[in-house]
Amino acid sequence: MEMNLFRLIPEFIMLGTAFLLLILELFLPKGSRKAFGVIGILGTVSAAISLPYQDYGLALAGLFVQDQMSIYFKWLFVISSVFVLYIVMLYEDKINNWRGEFYSIIVFAISGMMMLASTNDFVSFYVSLEFVAICLYVLAAFLSDSRVTSEAGLKYLITGALASGFLIYGISFIYGATGVTGFAEVAKALQGVEPTGFVLIGIVLVVIGLTFKISSIPFHVWSPDVYQGAPTPVTALLAAASKAAGFVVILRILFGALGPMKGEWMAFVAVISGITLLFGNLAAMPQKDLKRLIGYAGIGSAGYLLMAVAAASELGAGAIMFYLLTYVFGIIGTFTAIVVFHNSEGSDLVESYAGLYKRSPLLAFSLFIGLLSIAGFPPLGGFIAKFYIFMAAIKEGLWVLAVIGALMAIVAMYYFLLVIKSMYLRQPTNPAPIPVDMTTTGLLYFVNAATILLGVYPGPVTDLVMNIAQGVF
């Protein structure tokens, strides 16, 4: 029983920060809420500093694994965490009835996602997933005075509980068929075995359960309502970090544990991917609220990522990792701009963005870069990511899926370009400029530069993800 607790140092730092924030809430005076955000960011940064010093291997009796993939995803979570905490600091300015636990629960959620990236066993996977889920349920319903937010939280909770039921039922079938719960042991037990009904039912239920986290069909219903109703920083967290967490477990479970059964799940995932692509992008077209629009677009993105999962190749796995990195940057840039805009205007409707270019060129440019990167416009990061996904799909002969994906990419361009057209070409109703403070300006420049750089010079990162993807099966 090797415990190797030193491999959990990043998680310990995050949990320590979260506990510190929880206790400080009792002592710090009400006016010093900004301090929570700063402490949270400092804690996250120190966890990030410890990441490059991690060595690879197992810990906690083999239920925890530290490898290249877990470190890569932990970087994604750390980046999202820093920016989301910063967005919360911007956001809380305008809220009267605010409570400091918000910061603490965000850091808890991120630490849970880091554990999720490292799970190596169905039991620890399920428990970590529930830990993250409960944090997110609380965050989504945080402004309990607001009906919309409470409704969002309740919808998220009910769908989440149902999806968890599917997941745990599926896991019990897989355990029944193999008699083990470790991912590596399950893969070994399934190697070269004719799939029995037990395994098939287990795989189907697990895949369906996992679709909740990534907001794809059949558990997509929560996504637009929660994206619209939850506090904006939480929407950013759900869109960026939570989706990445969903895909790291898909990589670990479908590619890792159920890898030997890929002949059985490939077609199933491909069907889910196709329906998700069609639904998400077509339903996004008539949306009037920007957060809701991004919610539907997020369903579409899950469809693209599932396309790479359906390809079930190392190229597909690398494409997923690269896509998620560009997606995180796109979401962060977009949501920072949305929060700044909302602080000034008090509206998320697309029509209120009219003429934003005349009022704040930087915000308009950030939304331009962020939304087009999510849509996959060349030369931005999102384009390269989608390109790799199409390459992976075509290489495995998923022609139909690739055609649907290409058509839906055009649809995505259409509805995002409508927003951009409104920002750049229409006249503002109120021409007063929107002030953006120094730190936010710097942050937006950084995020935009990262998105553009990932598009024009993706070489180092794609080399890295393809290298990581070698060990995924």
Next chain:
Amino acid sequence: MEQIFFYIFAIVAVASAIAVISVRNPVHSAMYLIVCFLQVAAIFILLRSPFLAAVQVFIYVGAVMVLFLFAVMVLDIGKESFGEHMHSQAIPAGITVLGLLAVVGWLISKGKITVPLGKYTEEVLTKNTEVVGKSLYTQFIFPFEVVSLLLLIALVGAIVLVMKEKGKGAGSTRP
């Protein structure tokens, strides 16, 4: 003999589970749920797992259901509002359930649902509680500790969501 008991428990469990969702009165519904949980506890005993059976009775039948009944009592859910919503979904739900039943039944009839025996034989399980405790505190220490975090955050979250700060009315209603 054991099989006969298994079928008795299983049939009562399924029947009471159906009753839970079909009776109108929420208190009756909760009572049927207790019956269902007790049957499952009995099946755990048939599976030589007295520890799980005891936990099932203590936690589900005891704590969780008492909380349930308290909540029903405090919230005063009317009979009508409880029943109304259910029946528009009855047909699609019924179709899904019958479909699942057909698939599982087909797999059983084809003999596709067979699994190897696990490592927990009857001899090992004579010390059931000891086996559970040992694996919980050695091999499964990671999920065990994460569960403690999970319970903490559930506690904090529940308090945060219902707590109203003193001296303040309704705050901003911004989403």
